[in-house]
Amino acid sequence: MxxxxxxxxxxxxxxxxxxxxxxxxxxxxxxxxxxxxxxREAPPINDALKQKVEAGLKAKKIAVTSVFVEGDHLLAxxxxxxxxxxxxxxxxxxxxxxxxxxFKLQSNVPHWLGAIGARSMPLGLDLxxxxxxxxxVDQKDAIDxxxxxxxxxxxxxxxxxxxxxxxxxxxxxAGQGITVILRSAADRSTASDAxxxxxxxLNVSEGANTGDRFVLNVAIKPEKLRELxxxxxxxxxxxxxxxxxxxxxxxxxIQQQGDSRIVVELAGVQDPTEAKKLIGAVATLQYRPGxxxxxxxxxxxxxxxxxxxxxxxxxxxxxxxxxxxxxxxIIVTGNQLVDASxxxxxxxxxxxxxxxLNAAGARKMADFTNANVGKPMAVVYVETxxxxxxxxxxxxxxxxxxxxxINDANIxxxxxxxxxxxxxxxxxxxxxxxxxxxxxxxxAPMDIVAEGVIGxxxxxxxxxxxxxxxxxxxxxxxxxAAVYYKLFGLVADIALFFNLVILVAVMSxxxxxxxxxxxxxxxxxxxxxxxxxxxxCERVREELRNGSSPHASIRAGYEKAWSTILDANVTHxxxxxxxxxxxxxxxxxxxxxxxxxxxxxxxTSVTLTHAFTAAIHGNRKLKTxxx
Amino acid sequence: MxxxxxxxxxxxxxxxxxxxxxxxxxxxxxxxxxAVKGLNYGLDFTGGVSMTVDYDxxxxxxxxxxxxxxxxxxxxMVQSLGGTREVSIRMQTKDVPEAADAxxxxxxDRVAANVTKVLQAARPDAKLKNPEFISAEVGAExxxxxxxxxxxxxxxxxxxxxxxxxxxxxxxxVATEVHDVLVTLGILALVQREFDMTVLAxxxxxxxxxxxxxxxxxxxxxxxxxxxxxxxxxxxxxxxxNNTLSRxxxxxxxxxxxxxxxxxxxxxxxxxxAVTMLIGILVGTLSSIFVASPILLWLGVSxxxxxxxxxxxxxxxxRP
Numbered sequence: 034m035x036x037x038x039x040x041x042x043x044x045x046x047x048x049x050x051x052x053x054x055x056x057x058x059x060x061x062x063x064x065x066x067x068x069x070x071x072x073r074e075a076p077p078i079n080d081a082l083k084q085k086v087e088a089g090l091k092a093k094k095i096a097v098t099s100v101f102v103e104g105d106h107l108l109a110x111x112x113x114x115x116x117x118x119x120x121x122x123x124x125x126x127x128x129x130x131x132x133x134x135x136f137k138l139q140s141n142v143p144h145w146l147g148a149i150g151a152r153s154m155p156l157g158l159d160l161x162x163x164x165x166x167x168x169x170v171d172q173k174d175a176i177d178x179x180x181x182x183x184x185x186x187x188x189x190x191x192x193x194x195x196x197x198x199x200x201x202x203x204x205x206x207a208g209q210g211i212t213v214i215l216r217s218a219a220d221r222s223t224a225s226d227a228x229x230x231x232x233x234x235l236n237v238s239e240g241a242n243t244g245d246r247f248v249l250n251v252a253i254k255p256e257k258l259r260e261l262x263x264x265x266x267x268x269x270x271x272x273x274x275x276x277x278x279x280x281x282x283x284x285x286x287i288q289q290q291g292d293s294r295i296v297v298e299l300a301g302v303q304d305p306t307e308a309k310k311l312i313g314a315v316a317t318l319q320y321r322p323g324x325x326x327x328x329x330x331x332x333x334x335x336x337x338x339x340x341x342x343x344x345x346x347x348x349x350x351x352x353x354x355x356x357x358x359x360x361x362x363i364i365v366t367g368n369q370l371v372d373a374s375x376x377x378x379x380x381x382x383x384x385x386x387x388x389x390l391n392a393a394g395a396r397k398m399a400d401f402t403n404a405n406v407g408k409p410m411a412v413v414y415v416e417t418x419x420x421x422x423x424x425x426x427x428x429x430x431x432x433x434x435x436x437x438x439i440n441d442a443n444i445x446x447x448x449x450x451x452x453x454x455x456x457x458x459x460x461x462x463x464x465x466x467x468x469x470x471x472x473x474x475x476x477a478p479m480d481i482v483a484e485g486v487i488g489x490x491x492x493x494x495x496x497x498x499x500x501x502x503x504x505x506x507x508x509x510x511x512x513x514a515a516v517y518y519k520l521f522g523l524v525a526d527i528a529l530f531f532n533l534v535i536l537v538a539v540m541s542x543x544x545x546x547x548x549x550x551x552x553x554x555x556x557x558x559x560x561x562x563x564x565x566x567x568x569x570c571e572r573v574r575e576e577l578r579n580g581s582s583p584h585a586s587i588r589a590g591y592e593k594a595w596s597t598i599l600d601a602n603v604t605h606x607x608x609x610x611x612x613x614x615x616x617x618x619x620x621x622x623x624x625x626x627x628x629x630x631x632x633x634x635x636x637t638s639v640t641l642t643h644a645f646t647a648a649i650h651g652n653r654k655l656k657t658x659x660x
Numbered sequence: 661m662x663x664x665x666x667x668x669x670x671x672x673x674x675x676x677x678x679x680x681x682x683x684x685x686x687x688x689x690x691x692x693x694x695a696v697k698g699l700n701y702g703l704d705f706t707g708g709v710s711m712t713v714d715y716d717x718x719x720x721x722x723x724x725x726x727x728x729x730x731x732x733x734x735x736x737m738v739q740s741l742g743g744t745r746e747v748s749i750r751m752q753t754k755d756v757p758e759a760a761d762a763x764x765x766x767x768x769d770r771v772a773a774n775v776t777k778v779l780q781a782a783r784p785d786a787k788l789k790n791p792e793f794i795s796a797e798v799g800a801e802x803x804x805x806x807x808x809x810x811x812x813x814x815x816x817x818x819x820x821x822x823x824x825x826x827x828x829x830x831x832x833x834v835a836t837e838v839h840d841v842l843v844t845l846g847i848l849a850l851v852q853r854e855f856d857m858t859v860l861a862x863x864x865x866x867x868x869x870x871x872x873x874x875x876x877x878x879x880x881x882x883x884x885x886x887x888x889x890x891x892x893x894x895x896x897x898x899x900x901x902n903n904t905l906s907r908x909x910x911x912x913x914x915x916x917x918x919x920x921x922x923x924x925x926x927x928x929x930x931x932x933x934a935v936t937m938l939i940g941i942l943v944g945t946l947s948s949i950f951v952a953s954p955i956l957l958w959l960g961v962s963x964x965x966x967x968x969x970x971x972x973x974x975x976x977x978x979r980p
Contacts, residue, residue: 159929165741165748289795290710296794487739487748494722498927506921510914517663517910549929550858553922557865557937560918561872564911568876571907578666597879600824601872604817604833608868611813612861614805623861627868 037647045644048636049531055538058142058153064098065117066139067124069107069132076131078107089127095120110139136164136486154541157548157622158286158300158487160496166297166312167290167483168273171432175265175477176258183235184211187251190231196224199246210252212240221247262293265477270295273479276312276468295479298487300546309481317367318388318454320398323409323441324358332356348413351437351458359411359438364401369394375463378455384463385455395450402447411441412454414466417478432478499552506556507533510563518570520659524645525566525638532562532630532637539629546622554623558630564601565638569594573660583655591643598639606631664906673898676954683951687839690846697849702856703737707796708752709771715745716785723782724749731778732757735854749775750794768793817871825882826966828959833874836952840870844940859932866940869915873908873948880904881956882966891963897953905949912945 069086071078083100086109090097097120098110109124111117117136125134138161142153180203188201191213199214213228215221225237228249234257240248253261270287273295277285286298299308324342325331327350335341336356345358372389390398402410416435440456457463511529514522536555540547573590581589609631612624650658672679713724721738724747728736736751753766756774761767772791779786814834821830844866848855880900885891916938923934 162740291792291794294792296710485741485746487741495927495929498925499930502922502924502926502930505925506918509917509921513914513917550861550933553858553926553930553933554861554865556918556922557869557915560915561869561911563914564872564907567907567911567914571904571910574662574666575903593883597876600879601875604820604875605868605872607816607820608813608864608871610816611809612864612868614809614812620857620861620864623865627865 037643041640042644042648045641048535048641052531052535052538054146054149055151055542056534058140058146058151059537059541061141061143061153063138063153064110064141065113066108066110066137067117067121068135068137069109069124069128070105070135071132078102078105082128083107086124086127090120090123093119093123095123108137108139150542152541152544154537154547155544156300157546157551158298159549160547161300162487163298163300164308165483165485165487166299166309166481168295168297168312168479169482170266170269170293170295171478171480172262172265172293173477175261176253178477179253179261180211183232183251183253186232187211187213187228190227191224194223194227196220196227198224210250213249213251215247215249216245218242218247221249225249266293266295269477269479273297273312294482300548309484312481317415318370318439319366319413319415320364321411321413322360322362322364322401322405323411324360326409327353327357327438327441328355329358332358346436348411348436348438350441351414351439357411357438357441359413359441364410365390365394365398369397373467375460375467377460378453381455383455384457384460385453386457386463386467387451387453390450392450398452399447399449402444402449406444406447409441409443411438412456413437414439432480495549499549503552503556507559510560514563514566518566518660520649521566521570521573521642521646522660524642524649525563525570527645528566528637528642529559529562531641532634533559535633535637536626536630539633540626545625545629548622550620551622551626554626555630558627558634561605562630562634562638565594565598565634566642568597568601569639569642570660573658577658577660583658584650586658587646587650591639595639598635602631602635662906664909666906668902668905669898670902670905671898672901672949673894673954673957675950676957679950680954680958683839683947686843686846690842690849693846693849694842697852699845699849699855700852702854702859703735703750703752703796704857705796705855706752706754707794708750709756709768709791710748710750710794711772711775711791712741712789713747713749713779714787714789715747715783716787718745719747719783721747724779727779727782728775731781733775733778751775813867821875821878825878826961828956828961828965829878829882831959832952832955833871833878835955836874836947837867837871839951840940840944840947841867843943844936847939847943848936853932853935856932858930859936862933862936862940865937866944869937869940870944870947873911873944874952876907877901877904877948877952878956881953881961885961885963885966888963893957893961893963896963897957897961901949901953908945908948912941916941 069078069082076082080102083102086107087097087100090100090109096112096116098112100107100109102108109120111120121134121136128134140147140152142151146152184201184203188198191198191201197216197220199216201211201213203211213224215224221239225239228235228251229237234254236252236254238250238252240250242248266289270289273287274285277287277297277299285300286296288296290296297312324345331342332347333356335345335347335358341347342358344361346361348357348359349355350357369391370388371391372387374387376385376387377383378385414437417432440454442456457466507529511526514525514529516522518525533555536558545551569590572594573586576586576589577583606628609624609627612620613628614624721740725736725738728734728738728749733751733755735755736749739748739750740746741748753771756771758770758774761770768791772788775791776786776788779788814837817837818830818834821833841863844863848859848863853859877900880903881897884896884900884903888896919934919937919941922930923938926934
């Protein structure tokens with residue numbers, strides 16, 4: 034038919050081809066593998082190690098499909114997850130502490146498909162299991178931080194009100210409050226009033242006097258303390274969610290357990306070590322005044338003798354380990370950061386992180402940089418890792434804080450809210466840092482107390498049932514459409530099939546995690562996608578009844594149905610959009626599926642069927658239509 | 661093949677007093693049911709207890725599930741943890757009999773003791789470890805996000821229909837939408853089906869389905885109004901419903917077929933989804949036919965509201 038342009042045929046053919054190619058990877062189920070990565074101190078992965086692993090597995094009669102070195106890690110693939118488990122145990126025992134041994138799903142997709150970006154859909158936790166982390170939130174640290182900040186606030190308040198004070202000191206134990214020492218009873222009562230007025234969350238009480246030292250005890254009110262621990266865990270939940278979203282695991286389970294624990298379950302995570310690094314890391318940046326340049330004689334001297342100036346810390350530069358002295362004063366911390374993104378610095382060609390500060394941080398930064406042009410400023414990267422140590426036969430967890438300077442350069446010109454940090458080792462490092470910073474600060478450090486691999490919650494039986502239902506539902510609709518609308522029904526069937534293919538292709542391409550509710554969403558989409566064809570077919574029938582010629586009926590049918598289809602689908606799309614933005618777990622996945630489904634079905638049920646109809650009825654003289 | 665007579669001219673609008681009254685009654689009953697019986701919220705919403713069970717010998721997940729069910733502990737989520745000897749169990753406290761102690765507070769030890777008893781009845785080597793309370797997965801966050809999303813979707817749909825059609829269509833669509841969702845929830849409350857995350861997703865999908873259904877009828881109403889020379893609203897609305905009747909029912913049937921397949925063969929994981937959707941399809945289809953158009957008529961829709969806006973001819977305006 035002449036009114037179906039050639040370019041549209043080409044578009045339809047192209048989309049069909051796209052669908053088939055990008056849906057294809059799902060036909061190759063991934064292999065169960067065990068991944069071995071070398072820790073920093075261990076000898077690198079090489080062929081000798083490969084042979085060792087092979088021999089070890091052979092000695093224990095564990096059937097391994099293949100062992101090979103890929104980049105900086107070693108992979109051993111197994112036939113099924115049971116063998117994988119015993120294989121992993123054996124490799125762990127064989128290699129000892131120097132290596133990280135983790136489960137992995139090794140993609141089995143042919144190389145040429147991977148090369149064009151085609152990959153299979155990741156499966157959700159309910160379909161294939163994943164990794165499980167139990168994290169402990171260090172509530173004490175949140176209180177600690179809060180008390181520190183109150184101590185600073187009290188100090189500046191007293192200064193602001195011109196109340197002379199001897200000292201404002203935090204008590205050593207978290208939760209014990211702040212001791213303020215004043216010079217006179219009068220000062221004490223004004224200070225007491227000022228603090229109580231300004232900070233309603235603080236309890237102020239008078240302590241014992243010794244000579245001319247008038248003591249004021251400041252403590253955080255118990256209800257505020259309770260709120261603090263509650264909000265610490267909520268903020269950590271939120272931060273974790275951000276970090277995990279950035280990881281690209283789209284349907285994680287993140288749940289509070291008890292008062293201070295959080296459970297995280299990630300489906301089909303390829304590399305648990307990577308995930309752990311990102312989830313568990315407590316990393317933040319501190320911008321501090323620098324003292325001299327890295328490798329400065331004073332710094333070298335301090336590193337050699339251990340005599341560090343009282344107002345400074347001695348750190349080392351990341352990468353080349355040159356000693357550097359940095360002031361103890363902190364200008365801005367990661368908490369005041371609003372946004373961070375990584376990129377490449379145009380001038381130097383090195384990786385950078387662009388940072389945006391909030392108003393308070395920007396003010397402090399502007400004040401400092403204005404006054405200190407030409408002087409150095411250091412960016413200190415603070416990372417807290419928890420280590421388990423055995424003390425007196427008991428396991429205790431010790432936080433280990435590493436502080437490295439990632440950048441120490443002179444301030445060229447004053448800046449405030451937006452600036453960049455350069456001098457990062459690699460683009461990967463820059464993007465990881467940006468991710469950590471953007472993920473938000475944890476209100477309190479968290480450490481992983483347990484981790485494990487979990488199996489699919491549904492079990493193979495349920496999954497098989499689900500897929501069988503999909504196929505059966507699809508088959509029934511295909512038959513029903515063909516019976517009811519004959520040839521037009523068959524064309525609609527082809528469209529429906531390609532709708533499924535293209536839908537899977539798009540979902541795979543953007544990496545939507547497939548879960549059981551997602552499968553239900555696909556089924557629903559298929560059921561509703563046929564609606565457009567029903568509308569078209571009913572219209573064509575109407576036109577025929579009204580006495581139009583077959584060709585005219587087809588044309589009118591498509592034309593008139595189009596506006597209805599568009600209106601119906603746009604409104605449906607708005608509803609699906611809401612599901613997606615509600616964004617948590619199963620609902621989000623379902624919403625995304627629905628949204629993509631509506632768009633693909635618009636194409637397949639209108640344009641694709643039109644192309645087929647035009648090709649079939651094309652230039653023939655028609656007496657009737659099979660509809 | 662045709663199931664429906666294409667010349668059908670059932671006088672749907674004639675029954676409008678009864679159908680609207682029935683719809684309002686259903687809505688009131690639904691609100692009552694939701695208020696009195698409430699929805700039977702699942703673990704996703706209520707939280708519950710989580711525990712790990714160690715076995716000396718390897719164990720099948722299905723066996724653990726069967727053992728729990730046999731002991732009257734329905735609705736537990738069982739997952740394997742790492743190896744084959746460790747499973748994690750999550751369940752609602754209300755599913756555990758005698759979980760509360762004398763003072764009526766849920767006692768973790770009693771829950772643990774109860775579950776252990778049931779498991780050891782089937783396998784004496786079962787050992788229960790670290791039982792703990794877990795919070796709801798659908799947190800306050802999702803609830804507030806959900807409200808925002810619901811408002812957003814209502815406004816979005818209204819705005820679109822307002823622009824593409826006319827104000828009255830937007831109001832009628834949203835009113836019917838609210839009816840459909842309430843009645844679907846009412847039925848869920850009546851039969852006390854467990855309301856979990858997938859059911860929530862399904863209820864939201866019902867919104868999408870039913871709005872789709874209404875728009876098709878509205879589209880035909882607009883078309884017929886524009887074509888008709890003499891436009892009696894009641895006549896036009898009735899004709900529109902009749903003209904689209906076969907598509908309304910065929911599409912509902914097709915969608916229902918797929919959901920039926922999911923219900924009968926899809927396994928327990930998608931049961932709730934399919935049931936909710938089937939209820940929603942039924943409610944949505946009936947309200948497309950019997951409720952949406954009467955509301956339109958009642959709001960006073962007319963031909964002149966729907967004519968494409970044409971520039972007025974200044975020549976004509978000047979004439980006397």
